[in-house]
Amino acid sequence: MPISRSSSGPPSRARRRTKAYVCWPPGPPTPPTWPPATRRDVTLPVTAEVGPVKRVTWLELFFDLVFVFAVTSASELVHHDHSWLGVCRALIVFIPVFWVWVGGTMHANLHEIDTVRGRLGMFGVAFCGLILALSLPGAFEGTALWFGGTYWVARFGLLLAIQGLPHRAAFTTFTVGAFLTGPLFVAGALLPPAGRTAVWAVAALTDLSVPFLARKRLSSAPFDASHVAERFGLFVIIALGETVVATGAAAAEHQLDALGLAALAAAFAVCCGLWWVYFAFSATAIHHAIESSTVRIEIIRPVLSYGHLMLIAGIIGVAAAIGAAVRDPAEPLHLDAATLLFAGTCIYLGAFAFTRWHMFHTLATPRLVAAAACLSLIAVAPTIPALASVTLLAALLIVLNVVEHRVVPQTLHRTT
Numbered sequence: 083m084p085i086s087r088s089s090s091g092p093p094s095r096a097r098r099r100t101k102a103y104v105c106w107p108p109g110p111p112t113p114p115t116w117p118p119a120t121r122r123d124v125t126l127p128v129t130a131e132v133g134p135v136k137r138v139t140w141l142e143l144f145f146d147l148v149f150v151f152a153v154t155s156a157s158e159l160v161h162h163d164h165s166w167l168g169v170c171r172a173l174i175v176f177i178p179v180f181w182v183w184v185g186g187t188m189h190a191n192l193h194e195i196d197t198v199r200g201r202l203g204m205f206g207v208a209f210c211g212l213i214l215a216l217s218l219p220g221a222f223e224g225t226a227l228w229f230g231g232t233y234w235v236a237r238f239g240l241l242l243a244i245q246g247l248p249h250r251a252a253f254t255t256f257t258v259g260a261f262l263t264g265p266l267f268v269a270g271a272l273l274p275p276a277g278r279t280a281v282w283a284v285a286a287l288t289d290l291s292v293p294f295l296a297r298k299r300l301s302s303a304p305f306d307a308s309h310v311a312e313r314f315g316l317f318v319i320i321a322l323g324e325t326v327v328a329t330g331a332a333a334a335e336h337q338l339d340a341l342g343l344a345a346l347a348a349a350f351a352v353c354c355g356l357w358w359v360y361f362a363f364s365a366t367a368i369h370h371a372i373e374s375s376t377v378r379i380e381i382i383r384p385v386l387s388y389g390h391l392m393l394i395a396g397i398i399g400v401a402a403a404i405g406a407a408v409r410d411p412a413e414p415l416h417l418d419a420a421t422l423l424f425a426g427t428c429i430y431l432g433a434f435a436f437t438r439w440h441m442f443h444t445l446a447t448p449r450l451v452a453a454a455a456c457l458s459l460i461a462v463a464p465t466i467p468a469l470a471s472v473t474l475l476a477a478l479l480i481v482l483n484v485v486e487h488r489v490v491p492q493t494l495h496r497t498t
Contacts, residue, residue: 136306138313141204142190146316148208152179152215153324153398159219160402164418171279173395175221177286178233178267179214180391182207185240185256187313191306193244203243210236222275230271230282234264255292255300263289290391293383300379307372314386315365321397325353325404332405341469345411348472349404355479356397356430359449363486364434371441384440392433399426407468415471420463427475428456431482448489452482 156179159172186207189195195204213232217225237259244256263285270281293300329349333342368385375381403422407415415423431453435446455478463471 136309138309139196141195141201145186145204145208146320148211149183150320152211153321155215155218157324157398157401160398164422171222174282174286175218177289181289182211182236184387189240189243191310192303206239207236210239222278226271226278230267233267237264255296258292259289293387297379297383301377303379305378305382307369307378310382310386311369311372314390318360318393321394322353322357325397325401328401328405329408332408335409341411345408345469345472348469348476349408351476352472352479355476355483358483381441385437389433389437393430396426396430396433407472411469412467414466415463415468417464420460420471424456424460428453448482448485452478
């Protein structure tokens with residue numbers, strides 16, 4: 083019997099072709115052992131069953147633009163007041179801003195926001211974030227009531243956004259913000275600066291404690307691992323962008339000469355080193371840890387909600403100080419600026435040790451050693467030119483990344 087022209091060819095050839103298509107796309111990469119103390123120190127759990135992957139939407143990227151401004155405002159607040167009180171106050175007012183972003187991100191992770199209702203809700207929360215960013219620099223002065231009132235409105239907006247929707251596991255956290263911490267921020271705004279600091283600190287700590295206290299309720303939430311890991315990684319990009327902006331703005335204040343170019347290059351190397359520390363291995367490890375966990379909130383809560391707050395705080399400290407080094411590279415850094423630069427990097431690296439322990443119950447030895455080295459450089463920085471301080475920090479980050487690149491199993495590099 084003749085074979086029709088429409089035939090796909092010999093059966094064996096057709097089978098081979100079908101097999102090739104079935105094997106595409108390839109499976110997930112080999113789980114990393116990031117950042118390893120040794121090659122055998124991590125025992126990875128069995129990967130959980132993977133469902134459809136939720137992608138980050140254009141709406142969420144637009145939502146993030148508001149918080150670029152918020153990170154800039156927090157960095158300016160630290161830049162203008164390097165004292166311990168000033169840094170603590172900056173952290174107190176940044177926590178509610180970050181928590182509004184986290185609330186919007188968790189809402190988008192658990193619910194469909196690409197609808198008219200979802201878009202309008204996210205726009206409303208984003209507008210509140212814009213007012214928070216505008217009022218943040220003067221939150222302990224004339225714009226306190228704007229800051230506290232807007233935060234309360236934002237928390238109520240998030241609570242209203244999930245009414246009538248499935249997967250309302252976040253209801254408890256949003257309720258606390260709407261009925262407890264929001265009113266506390268408004269009440270604190272009516273007090274003198276000293277009392278305001280105390281009340282707002284209590285409110286911020288209360289917000290931070292809610293994911294821990296509500297962990298049983300949140301354990302049933304069907305968080306999408308890829309989406310939530312990508313969202314928090316994007317916020318790290320936002321914060322790192324502030325270091326680039328601070329570097330460029332400082333360099334633009336005077337004509338670029340050889341010394342200024344060297345300072346600009348060293349500062350940019352620091353930015354690249356901070357990026358590499360997170361995105362070379364850590365981002366993949368975080369995604370794998372969430373995907374592998376049977377109760378995902380047990381990874382999301384410490385690693386993303388708390389760990390990334392530490393990461394962002396460290397980056398903001400670096401951004402607030404690095405401009406001073408680029409602006410006057412021949413002069414030594416003042417002790418407060420040096421503390422922000424090196425302690426900020428120390429907090430950034432130490433946050434990875436915190437997250438690694440919660441993910442794999444092992445120590446991030448290279449990063450802990452690098453963090454300790456950063457602390458030792460605080461005493462040295464006021465005695466040497468600022469260019470030398472930034473160059474030392476850049477060299478430290480380069481050495482750390484080279485060490486980790488050589489220690490991480492080569493199978494990871496072949497599959498990513």
